[in-house]
Structure formats: C-alpha cells, structure tokens
Amino acid sequence: MTTVTAAPELDAVLAKYERKRQYLIPILQDVQDELKYLSEDAIHQVADYLGLSANDVFGVATFYTQFRFIPPGRHHIKVCQGTACHVRGSGLIIEEMARTLHIAPGETTDDREYSLERVACYGSCALAPVVIVDDRVHGRMDAKKTTEIIERIS
Ligand code: FES
Structure with missing residues (x-):
C-alpha cells in the first residue's frame, strides 16, 4: 500500500474547486503551478479529493504534455x-x-x-x-x- 503525504499547500488549491471530475485538468494545472510538477503524493491527493483512483488521475495527466512528473531543475x-x-x-x-x-x-x-x-x-x-x-x-x-x-x- 502506498503511503501518501498530503501537501498542506495543496489544500488551498483544492478548496477552490468543487469535487467534480470536470475540474480535474484545471486542478492539475494549479497543482503544477504550486509544486512545479505533479508528485505522486499530489496525484493521490487530487484523486482522493475528487473521489477518483490515482490511476485515473495519472492516466489523464500523462495524456497531456503540459504536465511534468519530476521536479524541474534549477x-x-x-x-x-x-x-x-x-x-x-x-x-x-x-x-x-x-x-x-x-x-x-x-x-x-x-x-x-x-x-x-x-x-x-x-x-x-x-x-x-x-x-x-x-x-x-x-x-x-x-x-x-x-x-x-x-x-x-x-
Ligand atoms: S512553432 Fe515555435 S514558437 Fe511557434
């Protein structure tokens, strides 16, 4: 089982959105703006918030080239x-x-x-x-x- 560490800075990002799947892409964009990439923990946190599986969220995110999954360099x-x-x-x-x-x-x-x-x-x-x-x-x-x-x- 994966241990997820919730990022408190994402609570404010998530709170801007209703818990509806249609907000998944804007949420991921905001999360990436905040963290500079989509960490595994962030993907789990978004999935929990929207009531989706982490696999669903990851599957959608990897479809779009705008999302990064490793922290950017300096x-x-x-x-x-x-x-x-x-x-x-x-x-x-x-x-x-x-x-x-x-x-x-x-x-x-x-x-x-x-x-x-x-x-x-x-x-x-x-x-x-x-x-x-x-x-x-x-x-x-x-x-x-x-x-x-x-x-x-x-
Ligand atoms: S194709 Fe490179 S800036 Fe438009």
Missing part, C-alpha cells in the same frame, strides 16, 4: 517543437541538449541543475527556432548558441 530549458520551429531545426537543438546534459527531454539532471523539455508552439514563430531558458525567450537559435547560453548560466 535551470529549465524548453525547446519549441511547434511546426515553424521544427522546420527550422529545433529537433537538432533538443538532440544536442540531450547529449550535452546526458538527459532525455522530460528529464532533470541528477544534480537537479537542468531540466529539458519539449514544448508546443510558444507563440513566437517569427523567431523560430525558439528556446526558452528560465522563462527568457531566445529566438533564431541553434545548438551552438543554446550550448553557449547553458555555459553562461552554469
């Missing part, structure tokens, strides 16, 4: 994989970042310094390919420029 690198960025080589950027950081997209380095994430169109297609490092948008990027940014923030 530096969060997002590489846009929308169409405009993709055709201008964002796939090569994410491959190179994965090689440099020794993690796959969606993972965080063991020292919790960096996390790498693929994101859908960031709304800055004119600047494609776009890389977002710690919420700062960098346009017309390539793997070399992205590596240089990572070296600068290290």
Whole structure:
C-alpha cells in the first residue's frame, strides 16, 4: 500500500474547486503551478479529493504534455517543437541538449541543475527556432548558441 503525504499547500488549491471530475485538468494545472510538477503524493491527493483512483488521475495527466512528473531543475530549458520551429531545426537543438546534459527531454539532471523539455508552439514563430531558458525567450537559435547560453548560466 502506498503511503501518501498530503501537501498542506495543496489544500488551498483544492478548496477552490468543487469535487467534480470536470475540474480535474484545471486542478492539475494549479497543482503544477504550486509544486512545479505533479508528485505522486499530489496525484493521490487530487484523486482522493475528487473521489477518483490515482490511476485515473495519472492516466489523464500523462495524456497531456503540459504536465511534468519530476521536479524541474534549477535551470529549465524548453525547446519549441511547434511546426515553424521544427522546420527550422529545433529537433537538432533538443538532440544536442540531450547529449550535452546526458538527459532525455522530460528529464532533470541528477544534480537537479537542468531540466529539458519539449514544448508546443510558444507563440513566437517569427523567431523560430525558439528556446526558452528560465522563462527568457531566445529566438533564431541553434545548438551552438543554446550550448553557449547553458555555459553562461552554469
Ligand atoms: S512553432 Fe515555435 S514558437 Fe511557434
């Protein structure tokens, strides 16, 4: 049996919503805003609140790429994989970042310094390919420029 540790900071998040399944996605979005990811305990807490199984909640959450299940690193690198960025080589950027950081997209380095994430169109297609490092948008990027940014923030 899994031991669940309720996160008191989530009580306020959950209290904003009626206990109805239709609020599952907004609740998960709020929980992720609060914790920066969806921990196993948080998933159980949400499931308990809505009267669902943790498997149901996890199944829904994993369907959407917006949800993270591991804590992000101190530096969060997002590489846009929308169409405009993709055709201008964002796939090569994410491959190179994965090689440099020794993690796959969606993972965080063991020292919790960096996390790498693929994101859908960031709304800055004119600047494609776009890389977002710690919420700062960098346009017309390539793997070399992205590596240089990572070296600068290290
Ligand atoms: S496709 Fe990358 S910003 Fe739109």
